[in-house]
Amino acid sequence: MIRFENVGLRYGMGPEVLRDLNFHIPARSFQFLTGPSGAGKTTLIRLLFLSLKPTRGLVRVFGRDLSTAPKSELPALRRRIGVVFQDFRLLDHLTTYENVALPLRVLEREESGYRHDVVELLRWVGLGERINAYPPVLSGGEKQRVAIARALITQPEVLLADEPTGNVDPPLARRLLRLFIELNRLGTAVVIATHDIGLMDQVDARRLVISDGRLEISE
Template sequence: MIRFENVGLRYGMGQEVLKDLSFHIPPRSFQFLTGPSGAGKTTLIRLLFLSLKPTRGLIRVFGRDISTIAPREFPALRRRIGVVFQDFRLLDHLTTYENVALPLRVLGRTDADYRHDVVELLRWVGLGDRINAFPPVLSGGEKQRVAIARALITQPEVLLADEPTGNVDPPLARRLLRLFLELNRLGTAVVIATHDIGLMDQVDARRLVIADGRVEVSE
């Protein structure tokens, strides 16, 4: 589904921050991306989401070499990849419902087309009673679940989550993990970037360990 072969990344003329990355994300798989703070997890998430291009090496996404893809085609590819950012990136002037529905509005769908799907998804993530709330009045855990729902509403083939439990307490972290596992059971490949060893120990899953700019795969 996503394959890296000898990928390197540097900014400007500096040293490579990521180097010789070779790994793949299989369809319907579940894996953690881990490593110490500052190791490059967020940068690697951005490469996976196609918001950064590598300095060298080959990245294939859904069977296509990204170096041969025209810029106008990238938005369509990104719509097949859901992403949950560390800072949520919710729009404060939109309600919970409107934030989740935004990707569908961008695609030109009407409220009548998607309202049922958005409401059902918000109920699934435990926010059925917060549909009309605005982000400033939501807790950190609620904002996190809105961001997750927004990433899921387009039914992505891959979900990337950058430290999705970093701002919540342990019980909610376990609840979010169950949501990701259920999503994976339904067929979505999931990549969770985290440094939370306790969270990872709850699941027998593949680990992509990043250190010194390189990735090692632990099955």
């Protein structure tokens, strides 16, 4: 689904912060992206989400070579990828329901066609009782689950999650991990960026280990 070949990234005229990346994200796969703080996990997530463009190398996303794909195609490709950011990026003036439904509103979908799906998804992530709450009154774990639900509402083929358990306690981290495992079982490829060894040890999954700008794969 996503393939990197000899990919490198630098900012301006500085040295490469990521270099010689060679890996792929198969359909329906589950993998962790790990490495020390500052190693480049978030930068790689941004490359995978197509919000950054590499300075060299080949990136193919859903069969399209990004070096030749016109910019007009990128939004459609990006809509096939869900992403959960570290800082959640919820809108405080919108309710839980409205935050999750926002991607569908942007796509100009009729609410009558998606309201049931949004409500069911919020129940699935354990927020059925918080549907009308606003982000300022939600706990960190609740905000995290809203962000996950928003990333899932468009039924992406790939889900990218940047440190999704970094601000929650261990029991909630395990619950979130079970959500990702269930999502993967239903057919979505999942990439979780984390430095939590204990979390990774709970799943038999491939690890993409980034260090000093390079990537190694541990099966």
